[in-house]
Amino acid sequence: MSETLDDMSDLVKQYVQDGASLCSLAEKYGTYSYNIKFLLSIHGVTEFRTNHEQMALHRVKRERERKVVYVQAYKGYVIGIHDTLTEASEAVGVSVSRISKCVKGQAWSAGGYNWRRVDA
Numbered sequence: 001m002s003e004t005l006d007d008m009s010d011l012v013k014q015y016v017q018d019g020a021s022l023c024s025l026a027e028k029y030g031t032y033s034y035n036i037k038f039l040l041s042i043h044g045v046t047e048f049r050t051n052h053e054q055m056a057l058h059r060v061k062r063e064r065e066r067k068v069v070y071v072q073a074y075k076g077y078v079i080g081i082h083d084t085l086t087e088a089s090e091a092v093g094v095s096v097s098r099i100s101k102c103v104k105g106q107a108w109s110a111g112g113y114n115w116r117r118v119d120a
Contacts, residue, residue, distance in 0.1 A: 011036070012043050021054045068103065070113040079113060088115075 011029075014020040015036075022033040029036070037048060049057065068088045069081050082088035085103070089096045094111035101107040102115035109115075 009043075012040060012045060015040055016045060019054075019057045021058075022048070066117040066119055068099070069116050069118050070099075070111075071116065072113065081118075 011025065014025060015022070022036050025036045026033040040048075067081050067083060068085055070079050070088060070092065071077065072079055080088070080091065082091060085096045085099050088094075088099055092111050092113065094113075098107065098110040099115050102110045103117050
């Protein structure tokens with residue numbers, strides 16, 4: 001793998017800030033994950049995520065990319081769309097935790113609305 005120092009800083013940024021996995025970086029750069037881990041350790045990364053932590057990070061990141069939609073409870077009309085749970089909570093006056101339970105399927109409605117996540 002022949003990378004420049006500029007590319008290595010991109011590699012570190014992709015792993016640390018963007019949450020890329022060792023496997024996805026290895027695939028992208030055409031090498032093995034242990035080579036990526038070695039290169040990251042040379043550039044100051046000392047803690048590496050386990051597969052379980054990586055999957056949880058990916059799940060959270062995916063959920064944040066999805067919008068929150070609230071629908072009239074019985075008729076099914078879309079009332080509004082918000083980027084975050086907090087934004088939706090402030091707009092409707094319902095707690096974030098209650099909306100979150102609806103989105104996860106743990107509650108039927110919050111504030112008289114059904115809540116769902118949709119792809120942006």
